[in-house]
Amino acid sequence: MSGIALIPAPCNLLTASSSSSSKFQKTITTKTRVSLNNAISISSDPFVLELAEALEDSVPTPQPLHNLREASSESLLSSSWPSRRDEPFRFTDLSFLRSSQILPAPIPAPTPTITPFSTSQFPCHVSIVDGHFVSSLSEISEFPDGVYVGSLSNLNSNLNSIVAERVLELVCGLENGDLFWSINGMGAPDLTVVYVPEGCRLQTPVHLGYFSSQGSKDGSNALYLSNPRVLVVVEKGGEVDIVEEFSNDEENENECYWTNAALEVVIGEGGKVRHSYIQTQSPLAAHIKWTSVRQESSSTYELTEVSTGGKLGRHNLHIKQLGPETVTELSTLHLSVGNQTQDLHSSLVFDHPRGYSRQLHKCIVTHSQGQAVFDGNVKVNRYAQQTDAGQLTRSLLLEPRATVNVKPNLQIIADDVKCSHGAAISDLEQSQLLYFQARGIDSETARRVLIFAFGGEVIDKFPYSSIRDKVRSQIKSLLDPSSK
Amino acid sequence: MAISSSSSSSSSLSLSLPFQFRFSLKTQTRRNFPCVTAVAAASGEVPLLQVNDLRAKIVESNLEILKGVNLTVNRGEVHAIMGKNGSGKSTFAKVLVGHPDYEVTGGSVVFKGENLLEMEPEERALEGLFMSFQSPVAIPGVSNDQFLAMAYNARRKKLGLPELGPLECFSYLMEKLQLVNMKVDFLNRNVNEGFSGGERKRNEILQLAVLGADLAILDEIDSGLDVDALRDVASAVNKILTPENSLLMITHYRRILDLLKPSHVHVMDNGKIARTGDLSMVDAIEADGYEPVSALL
Numbered sequence: 001m002s003g004i005a006l007i008p009a010p011c012n013l014l015t016a017s018s019s020s021s022s023k024f025q026k027t028i029t030t031k032t033r034v035s036l037n038n039a040i041s042i043s044s045d046p047f048v049l050e051l052a053e054a055l056e057d058s059v060p061t062p063q064p065l066h067n068l069r070e071a072s073s074e075s076l077l078s079s080s081w082p083s084r085r086d087e088p089f090r091f092t093d094l095s096f097l098r099s100s101q102i103l104p105a106p107i108p109a110p111t112p113t114i115t116p117f118s119t120s121q122f123p124c125h126v127s128i129v130d131g132h133f134v135s136s137l138s139e140i141s142e143f144p145d146g147v148y149v150g151s152l153s154n155l156n157s158n159l160n161s162i163v164a165e166r167v168l169e170l171v172c173g174l175e176n177g178d179l180f181w182s183i184n185g186m187g188a189p190d191l192t193v194v195y196v197p198e199g200c201r202l203q204t205p206v207h208l209g210y211f212s213s214q215g216s217k218d219g220s221n222a223l224y225l226s227n228p229r230v231l232v233v234v235e236k237g238g239e240v241d242i243v244e245e246f247s248n249d250e251e252n253e254n255e256c257y258w259t260n261a262a263l264e265v266v267i268g269e270g271g272k273v274r275h276s277y278i279q280t281q282s283p284l285a286a287h288i289k290w291t292s293v294r295q296e297s298s299s300t301y302e303l304t305e306v307s308t309g310g311k312l313g314r315h316n317l318h319i320k321q322l323g324p325e326t327v328t329e330l331s332t333l334h335l336s337v338g339n340q341t342q343d344l345h346s347s348l349v350f351d352h353p354r355g356y357s358r359q360l361h362k363c364i365v366t367h368s369q370g371q372a373v374f375d376g377n378v379k380v381n382r383y384a385q386q387t388d389a390g391q392l393t394r395s396l397l398l399e400p401r402a403t404v405n406v407k408p409n410l411q412i413i414a415d416d417v418k419c420s421h422g423a424a425i426s427d428l429e430q431s432q433l434l435y436f437q438a439r440g441i442d443s444e445t446a447r448r449v450l451i452f453a454f455g456g457e458v459i460d461k462f463p464y465s466s467i468r469d470k471v472r473s474q475i476k477s478l479l480d481p482s483s484k
Numbered sequence: 485m486a487i488s489s490s491s492s493s494s495s496s497l498s499l500s501l502p503f504q505f506r507f508s509l510k511t512q513t514r515r516n517f518p519c520v521t522a523v524a525a526a527s528g529e530v531p532l533l534q535v536n537d538l539r540a541k542i543v544e545s546n547l548e549i550l551k552g553v554n555l556t557v558n559r560g561e562v563h564a565i566m567g568k569n570g571s572g573k574s575t576f577a578k579v580l581v582g583h584p585d586y587e588v589t590g591g592s593v594v595f596k597g598e599n600l601l602e603m604e605p606e607e608r609a610l611e612g613l614f615m616s617f618q619s620p621v622a623i624p625g626v627s628n629d630q631f632l633a634m635a636y637n638a639r640r641k642k643l644g645l646p647e648l649g650p651l652e653c654f655s656y657l658m659e660k661l662q663l664v665n666m667k668v669d670f671l672n673r674n675v676n677e678g679f680s681g682g683e684r685k686r687n688e689i690l691q692l693a694v695l696g697a698d699l700a701i702l703d704e705i706d707s708g709l710d711v712d713a714l715r716d717v718a719s720a721v722n723k724i725l726t727p728e729n730s731l732l733m734i735t736h737y738r739r740i741l742d743l744l745k746p747s748h749v750h751v752m753d754n755g756k757i758a759r760t761g762d763l764s765m766v767d768a769i770e771a772d773g774y775e776p777v778s779a780l781l
Contacts (some may be wrong), residue, residue: 430584431621435675437605438581438615439635439691440642449634453625 045080048179051102052076055187055227058104062190064152064164068171072185079179088178091373091405092314092343097258097286100223104187105130105214105257121466122207122243124149126192129211131226133192141204146197149206151190163195170266171231176318176347180288184262187227194230196238198268205241205276205464215255218284225258236268236296241463243276246287248309258286265292267299269323274302276462278471281309283338288314297323297352304461305332306471307342308478317346321384324352330359333458336370336402337478343373350384350414357388362458363395364451365402366479374406378421384414391421396454398427448480530597532730533557533580533699538591539755540579549575551755552591557699560727564741565734566766567752568774573734574618576752577703581615582608596698610642612698616688616705622676628687629671632657632694639695660693663723665716681708689720700724702733706740718743738766753778 052073061069081098082089108129126149127137133151140149148155148163155164171191194206214224234240246259259281267273273293281287287310293301307313319328334342348357363372372395380387395404408421428450436446455475462468533555540550549572557563565573579586580593582605593600600608623631636656637647648656657671664686676684685705692700702721706714718740725731733744741749741763749766751759751774758778759765769777 429621432623434583434605435617435621435623436631436635438609438617439631439695440606440609440638441634442606442638443604445634445638449626450623453623456625 047081047098048076048079051183052186054102054104055183058187059107059189062153064168065171065188065191067168068185068188072182075177076179076182076186079182082179088345088375091371092312092341094312096312097223099221100256100258101221102223102225102258105212105224105226107189108132108134108213123204125207125209126150127209127211128192128228128230129213130224131187131189131228133190143202144200146195147200147202148193148195150193152193153190155193163193167191167193167195167231167233170233170264177290177292178316180260180314180316181262181290183225184227184229184260184290187225187260188229188262189227190229192228192230194232194240194242196232196234196240196271198235199237200235201239202241205243205274207243208245210244210246210259210261212255212257212259212281212285215257215282215285218254218256220256223256223258223286225260228259228261230261230263232263232265232273234265234267234271234273234299237270238268239272241274241276243464243467244278246279246281246289246309248280248282248285254284255282256284257282258288260286260288262290263292264294265301266294267296267301269296270298271296272300272302274463275304276464276467277303277305277307277315278467279305279307279309279313279315280474281313283309283311283340285310286312288312288316290316291318293317293319295319295321295323295326295328298325299323300327300329302329302461303331304458304463305330305344306335306455306459306462306475307333308335308337308475310342311340312343313341314343315345317344319346319348321350321352321355325354326352326356328355328357328359330357330361331458331461332361333455334361334363334372334374335455335475335478336363336365336367336372338367339369340367341371341373345373345375347377347379348389349379349381350387350389351381352383353385353387355384355387355389357390359391360458361391361393362455363393363404363406364398364455364479365396365404366398366451368399368401370399371403371405373404374408376406376408376421378410378419380410380412380414380417380419382413385416387414387417387419389417389419393421393423394454395423395425396428396451397425398451451479452476530559531556531594532559532561532596533600533732534592534594535580536592536594538576538579538593539589540575540586541589543585543587548589549586549755550579553752553755553757555750555757557730557732559698559730561748562725562731562744562746563733563748563750564744564746565732565750565752565757566736566769566774567750567758567778571752571774572755573752574703577615577701577732577734580608580701581605581613606638609695610639612696613701614692614695614697614699615701616685616692616703618703618707620676620684620688622674622679624674624677626675627671628673628675629654629657631675632671632691635691636694657694660690663693664690664720666690682710682713685709685717686713689717689724693720693724696724697729699730699732702731702735704734704736706735706737714739715743738770741766751778 084090123141125139127134196202210228212226216222232242265273279287295301332344336342344361361374365372374393376391378389378391391408393406393408397404404425406423408423410419410421412419428447432450433443433446437443459468459471535553535555538550538553541548553576567573588601595613633653640647666686705717749761749763750757
């Protein structure tokens with residue numbers, strides 16, 4: 001029997017979170033007490049303190065990021081390490097991070113010995129190694145005037161002061177961020193900036209390749225932590241495609257490291273960002289990612305994600321609406337083929353009228369110790385009338401004991417809205433398998449084709465055929481290791 | 485021996501002793517089968533399909549549906565099975581292709597001299613048994629041409645032929661597509677996804693045309709079809725038919741019988757074939773209903 005936990009909260013008219021766990025209630029009480037006693041709350045968690053200290057010493061504070069670092073360090077020092085009693089981590093086991101000795105990744109050499117991307121089929125390619133923008137491994141194509149792709153420190157020296165000011169104004173400590181958001185804010189050695197000025201539509205995508213050059217061998221307790229941080233700003237009417245790829249250097253295929261990345265996207269009025277995100281890090285790595293999107297009126301944000309790597313993969317996706325008539329489309333596929341957890345926590349907040357969103361989340365768990373977690377929150381607030389929000393999650397559990405924990409939850413306060421959600425958890429359909437067999441195709445091949453087709457719905461949404469092909473072949477080899 | 489292993493699932497343990505005894509007798513009969521074939525061969529007739537006293541139940545509810553079906557289909561023959569709803573017609577077809585919802589509890593089925601009941605569904609298909617599904621399932625994410633190419637190449641592999649590449653396959657499929665009067669974009673769509681009732685039926689016939697079969701079982705291929713579509717389907721089936729292969733169709737309506745001209749018409753009632761005749765029997769059914777016809781045994 002596969003483990004299934006499904007906590008749907010269909011049309012929750014209350015603002016309170018839908019959890020009914022008594023443990024959760026307890027946590028709230030504790031928190032309240034702490035804030036009452038509020039004596040400039042320093043975390044009592046020595047593990048977090050030690051981590052904060054290590055981060056502080058690891059890289060000199062880049063001047064422009066001073067405020068971010070200050071704010072992050074303050075919130076970090078008042079947080080404790082999340083436990084299973086905290087609702088956002090109820091199903092996600094972080095003990096493997098906690099039991100490791102976390103070391104900030106050292107600054108890479110100016111020309112790191114990284115096998116360059118086999119995929120730099122994109123003319124504009126940015127390499128981010130251990131959180132550092134590496135210009136020797138990046139290729140910035142000729143862009144129209146006013147477009148900037150590069151590190152924040154270079155932006156300053158370019159004296160592009162208007163853009164720099166705008167960027168600094170937008171780099172913020174997110175109010176809903178968690179401990180990992182703060183760790184990134186404190187440990188980010190630099191900020192990679194993609195700036196698209198008003199009315200500019202970029203024809204070529206910006207490819208961001210993330211690497212971890214520092215890893216430790218399996219069995220070692222040391223865990224190198226890097227904190228890449230990227231800010232994408234698209235001004236009014238601008239358009240850009242972002243391709244984020246977190247992959248594994250072939251030389252440290254089975255190494256342990258922790259990537260704690262953060263991406264902020266700000267889309268101006270009528271602007272559009274198509275975001276592709278592919279995560280194939282080492283099966284022993286921890287990958288924690290924040291994607292925070294702010295959408296002005298009539299803007300469009302499309303995300304297509306395929307995550308297969310990491311022992312622990314966690315994506316926190318927050319989308320906030322700053323004006324009416326926004327369009328948001330999210331398609332995500334998580335695959336657990338080993339002893340690994342893939343986790344998506346998404347939150348979509350509507351505060352303005354006539355917003356539109358479609359979310360499709362799919363999980364495939366093919367291992368008895370594999371796990372997928374999905375918490376998908378959609379909040380339709382009082383002024384968000386005529387919102388049209390749809391959410392669907394489907395999971396395939398293909399092994400006994402494979403686990404999925406899904407918690408789709410809608411909170412609707414506005415009264416004139418169209419919202420739907422659905423959750424399905426299953427093995428493959430017998431009737432579909434029989435259909436293949438009745439035409440002479442053996443059941444093993446049929447299973448493979450059907451599993452692949454299940455994920456195909458998400459893969460097909462990547463806007464570039466080169467990505468689609470690459471992801472397809474990668475998924476194929478994960479599902480059927482013998483075909484390699 | 486073979487029979488007992490094929491039905492020796494856990495449920496057969498609960499069978500009473502007399503039944504098991506009867507069972508072993510069946511086994512005996514089957515062992516003798518080669519002799520029977522020899523006799524048949526001598527008379528020039530090797531049956532393509534020989535069903536003897538076939539009994540089957542629904543796995544989930546243990547409800548017995550087939551209560552001793554006997555049927556012989558020779559090469560080149562066209563058979564039709566009629567009968568009222570719930571008489572077991574579709575169950576019979578599904579049991580023949582190895583549908584996992586049903587369990588065979590007794591009897592034998594010999595197809596081309598082999599024990600059909602011992603084979604996996606895909607082995608039955610590769611052996612040359614084809615069934616068109618009454619309501620074919622949609623398979624999102626798998627395109628029709630991809631599906632057909634896989635099935636066709638599996639068949640070629642079985643026949644010892646080299647597999648076809650995508651281009652060769654495509655031109656082969658195009659040829660067959662014309663047979664069922666369908667447009668090219670039919671191939672690009674996902675298998676049965678968003679297909680109308682008529683398109684699903686045409687698709688089943690397209691698969692038959694692509695894969696070929698020694699015995700094609702058409703389960704209510706005519707239901708839900710308009711007059712034109714029915715004529716297309718019937719003419720495609722007539723083109724596929726040769727003196728070497730046989731057809732077994734299940735239907736409620738006279739129209740397709742007129743188009744496909746069965747040599748044998750069977751009436752099924754309460755899990756058995758109650759009566760066998762020719763097309764003239766259909767007139768009696770149309771006039772008086774099934775009750776008197778099946779009672780006439």
